[in-house]
Amino acid sequence: MLWFFHKHIPYIITYNYLVLCLKYVDMKKIIVVGNGMVGYKFCEKFVAQENSKNFKITIFGEEPRPAYDRVHLSEFFDNQDAKALEMAPREWYEEHGIELISNERITDIHRSSKKITTSKDLHYKYDYLVLATGSAPFVPNINGIEKKGVFVYRTIEDLEGMLAYADEIQKGRNETVKAAVLGGGLLGLEAAKAVMDMGLEPHVVEFAPKLMPRQLDRRSSNVLQEKLESMGINIHLSKATNKILGDGAITGMEFGEYDKIDVEMLVVSAGIRPRDELGKTCDLKMGTRGGIVVNNKMQTSDPEIYAIGEVALYNNMIYGLVAPGYDMAEVAVSQIIGNSHVIMPEDIDMSTKLKLIGVDVASYGEPFMPVEKGYSVVFENKTKDLYKRINVSHDGKKLLGGILVGDASDYNMLHQIYLNGLPIPEDAEELLIGSRGDGEGGFGSVMDIPDAAQVCSCESITKGDICCSITEGDCNNLGDVIAKTKATTGCGGCKPMVVDLVNESLKSLGKEVKETICEHFDFNRQELYDLIKINKVKDYQETLNLFGEGHGCEICKPLIASIFASIHMETPNKQPGIQDTNDRFLANIQRNGTYSVVPRVAGGEITPDQLIVIGEVAKKYDLYTKITGGQRIDLFGAQIHELPMIWKELIDAGFESGHAYGKSLRTVKSCVGSTWCRYGMHESVTFAIDIENRYRGLRSPHKLKGGVSGCIRECAEARGKDFGLIAVDGGWNLYVCGNGGATPKHAVLLAEQLDDETAVKYLDRFLMYYIRTAGPLVRTAPWLDKLEGGIDYLKQVVIEDSLGLAEELEQEMQGLVNKYECEWKQAIENPEMIKRFKHFVNSDDTDDNLVFVPMREQKMPKAWV
């Protein structure tokens, strides 16, 4: 049955009609303003209620067509089929007794008489008024924004306009035409994809220094940026647009005096503003920055007027997502119908998944993590454009939120866990590797790399070999796996990954893993570091007696040697027996058991005289010479007994050990900077030399490298180092935790525009904190990866001194710096120490097994058999 009461229907007074009218009069009238997604949802939910028959709904829409799925608006570009987007056809409204009046805007509300006025100047009475007017794109007041070719992205009409314009500007042109999107949020990126699909070259211009600033942290934004750029979407961050260029139609955008891009179309996607003008006209309570204030029943300050969707300001917020809007519709329906217990929850789920074709991006719950609330576990694989972050409560029991970029296949599971507060594994990391069981998706952890991937390239061991040795073989720990597979027995570079794989495989079998050093110590590196320091332990043997068992091995000995060095700046000369061969002989052991010699060349600055000395020494001892990647000179092929003689000559000429053999500071690479380079902003060489000299000899969990570039052109590749300084206007930007090598990683920004002194202060804190807390042989990048809270946490520790440790860290570092002495000088000046540089104890003969063959102008060791 249809219930109409409309001006155009003639009044015929019949008995039937009277009955009808009485019935009608009895009915409460609901007017919904806005036939968008939420307004429609209100209708849908309303008619599903038992006693909805006692109400009469009239819904007004300003747009010419019935409500459509704005969330999937971009699909219109594919098929231009508006009908396919409809939430429901017009007939649906009729069938459910809802009067739909499209193309008619409501212009006024008269609260005292409970009437509304439409743009056609018609008046309608209501008992309940529901405002679902949504929002409009925010268009910033930029000079020239009114130009032709500037669009917003909200309605089907907007899209039609864009399509037509794109056609027009591309017609008869061979080159690709550029278009910009203002705003790098969820919507902006979607618009960028649409622009690209129209055949235009997309440029996303974002004011913030990151993409999707509300959903992503800096690192995930970086990963996303790389991915998008690889897809052909250009990203311009930290850009404030001053001006839209062109006369009549847009031809470009200007950011700064010399900073502009040429574009011929612009889509503004800079946020939304609630369409709250009706609330203002009738004096409803408004938010200071717009939006109609509602309570948890969705009532405005007038209890007969409700507001839902993007126009409603609930808990002082506008929710630009459809899901909260639907919840609001549900609440309003319930309240009007009389189920007053249904109210809006306090916390609104703002989880989102970007549906931009080609990249998975999702963020749920609390994507960022204030330290007071919890900690984060982060996984990142730049080569695969993957980033995953989970935020966990301090007690490790609850998932508070997270971010997924590159692969969001775990989003649903994680979102469910977050939403329902499901228990999480004791080791929260496991959440990042959740998709292991189902065999697809998510290269989220070491376990997600394919079984066939080679992990140890020295011994050609695949991930499958390693895992199967545990899950199917009889290996029960890392040692077993190494013994069985030989993984890590080559260069050892794969060790961290093998450790992870072993631990994960053991976990998958439900076996407990404690990351202890080796069978001789039931502690991890940090625990031992603290034990040795607090108990003032004097040497390795005492450490073993106090805290270990058995007689040690090649794992715990060098590790503890390194701890002694980090605590006391003890050189390897003191306990030579526990040093790796390299450290024991203060030189790098090479293929045939000979050694290489690398004097320190701080900052890479070397005088002609020094070069001559090196040349002469190399000639005299017939050494192969090569320039290293760290801007110094490596002399290869020295025999053990020759080392002291070589070093004596070098030291006499003013050189000192370069510590190329140690897990210690290697080099601080520099570019010539302002002393020679026309772009240089500061003296990068001077600073590099200062820093290298400050930290020379510093032993750490793994080798440390630094770099200093004189300007952002970054010729010193400082961001590929454990710490890097780049000169900028007003000082140095300090980057940390990068590396080259097998898994290259860019260092991340720790602090900006530092003066020399502050830069050194932060470096002291950072390095000391790393040295104290990192696991054995863990470089800074994987250390940061595993650091709970990531770079944000590190910033707090280093800059804000959140642990109250800063002064202690600085003092410790200063202590180490003060105690530095060249260990080669120490060795050659001490006859006892020099005794070990001998091949035979009982003979002055040398190793007669050494065979060299010529190599270009020099020599090389004979190939291995």
Add this chain to the structure above:
Amino acid sequence: MQDILSKYQTVLEADVTTWFEVGQVSDFLENSGACIKYKDKQIAVYNFTRTGKWYACQNMCPHKMENVLALGMIGDKDDIPKVACPMHKKNFSLEDGSNLGGEDYKIATYPVKIEGGNVYIGFSD
């Protein structure tokens, strides 16, 4: 190269014909290894100060034929005294010369005795 290896054959204490003096105890670093020369052989000698024991084996690692085992770090694995080759960290038992990783590599071991502060290695040639 293989013949170089073949000159190293394990000598049991019972078969020793020559106890060769290689130096004084103090010539050998505590809890560490050193290399001595006997005829054309290079022998690694280990001073396990912690347990008061001494071991000797060929200096040549059978993996890549490098004369480096004396430089390896010593210790134990499940109570078996061992040396880890400094090159690729292959572990060898100093009791019987077997590879503790279960590989086919094997090293020759030699008996050591200490008398009057001097260190002697036993050979049968």
